Amino acid sequence: MQNLYDVIIIGGGPAGVGAAVESSILGIKNILLIEKGDNHSQTIRKFYKDNKRVDKDYKGQEINLEGNIQFIDGSKESTIDYFDKLLDQEKIDTAFNNEVESIEKANDVFRVSTSKTGYLAKIIIVAIGRMGRPNKPDYKIPLSITDKVNFNLDKCSQGESILVVGGGNSAAEYAIGLSNSNKIILNYRKEKFTRLNDINEKMIWDLQKTGKLSLALGVDIKGLESENGDVRVLFDNDTSLVVNRVVYAIGGTTPIDFLKKCGISLDEKGHPIFDENFETSVKNMYICGDVATTQGGSIALALNQAYKIITHAFKK
Template identity: 45%
Template sequence: MKNIYDVAIVGAGPGGIATSCEAVLFGIKKIIVFEKGNNHSNTIRKYFKDNKPVDKDWKGIHVDLIGNINFEGGTKESTLDLFDDSLEKHLIEAKFNTEVSHVKRVDDHFEVVVTSGESYLSKNVVIAIGKMGKPNMPSYKIPLTLKKQINHTIIECKGNEDVLVVGGGDSACEYAYFICKDNNVTFNYRKEVITRAHPNNVDNLMKSAEEGKIELRMGVDIEKIEDENGKIKAYFTDGKIKLFDRAIYALGGVTPKEFLLNCSVQLDGEDNIILDEKNKNDKGLYVAGDIAGSIGGSIALALNHGYNIVTDLKEKLAV
């Protein structure tokens, strides 16, 4: 007979880490975490520039922490250290480089199936994946020959490049002013005013533009892009055409509906995840992190999700 875990957690970002650590602190013994990357917190590692400030009150919205993981903001590095420390102190079985294919209910428990074909049984399952695994793309076609130059993060920026940053949110603003010291940056947003980003990020962007470090192309859109001898040729709606070495599309992420349905997650008529105050989606099935929060990207909110879930599990498992 297979070992049956008390809780299986899909995703090792802040929501998954918080759930696993809180579970140990509440006396839940059989915990397993699945992460398709080779380490925890891959979104932070991949999408955040080194020494990037990480705020507890993300986008200026205050979140009161209710759990046992102390997080008061810091940098990318200190945030990763915090989660490393939490994992080292707690007995958690983690399976990295392991991607979950689907989760199905079997009688009074769940079967978690990974892409290698192996399956694991658990009384409860927490889906704690982020949206950034499936970034939004523009409506126009991206030439396959430009695949390496079209990015969603600044990780690939080499310096001394002409870089086009597209978007109007926090990530777009942050990316633009982080790389403008070493690159020629053009910031493009289809609207004339940025309303979705935190005021601090907008101020940093505008200050860099005033200093001549960033060219703003506001209130115009991109009609199409072409490959011109390995360069990105962008056609703007105001008639301007410009060449770039690299383009970064920071257009946010999409809730991976197909994956959620494969994991037995219940959605309402508008494809929103159904959740109660304890982050419960269905009996024994919970959702945490980016896809469960109204404040996408809030680490503090993801930590609270983990605490909410475990307090519910504690009563259910009678630990």
């Protein structure tokens, strides 16, 4: 007989870690946290630059933490350490390197199929984030430079000239983080930044003033070419420049196919439908964190959602 978990949480980011830890604090014993990466918090590990500042009130959204997790301002490293500590303290069962492929429900029990095996659960929390599939540009990226054209900071190394593309906080934070050790140009197709939080916007302009970063605003990229192993970036104003690397931060999309496969109803824009307790159209299946947020997700917001879900799921 397979173990029947009280709750299985899919995705080990802040939302998933929060849900697992809050369940344990509430006294639930049979909890499993499934994560496709080799450890929890893949978005933080892969998309945050080393030593990045992590703000609790991210993008200026002031959030009062409602649950038991005392998340505070810190760095990429202190945030990961804190989540490590919480998972250890609560002795949460984890299944890493395990990508959930589908979830089916029969007789009030969920069967979760992963890349490795299958599990059974009474309650499911889908906390898969939005970063799984970053948006890609429409033009073709020549094969010879695919390793020089990235969607996170994994491959960047010191001293490279890097064009960061995007006008949101992720692009700004990539550019700020890299500007210490690299020649950075931040490219946004619009003339002005409209989506940056005050801190990021101030830092970008300060770095530009002191020559630590250049801006290419109001100009769009129409294509990329290979030039002696570097990248020639072709702009729509008929100028071009050569850089060692291009990093795109142009958003990510909700993993619609996965949600559909789980049987979760979506609205006409493809956003998942859920009630005030984050319960989806499938009873006892909840959705938590960035995947449930159409804009402006944050760690604190994900932790509050997790607390609300657990309180509802086990006390109703």
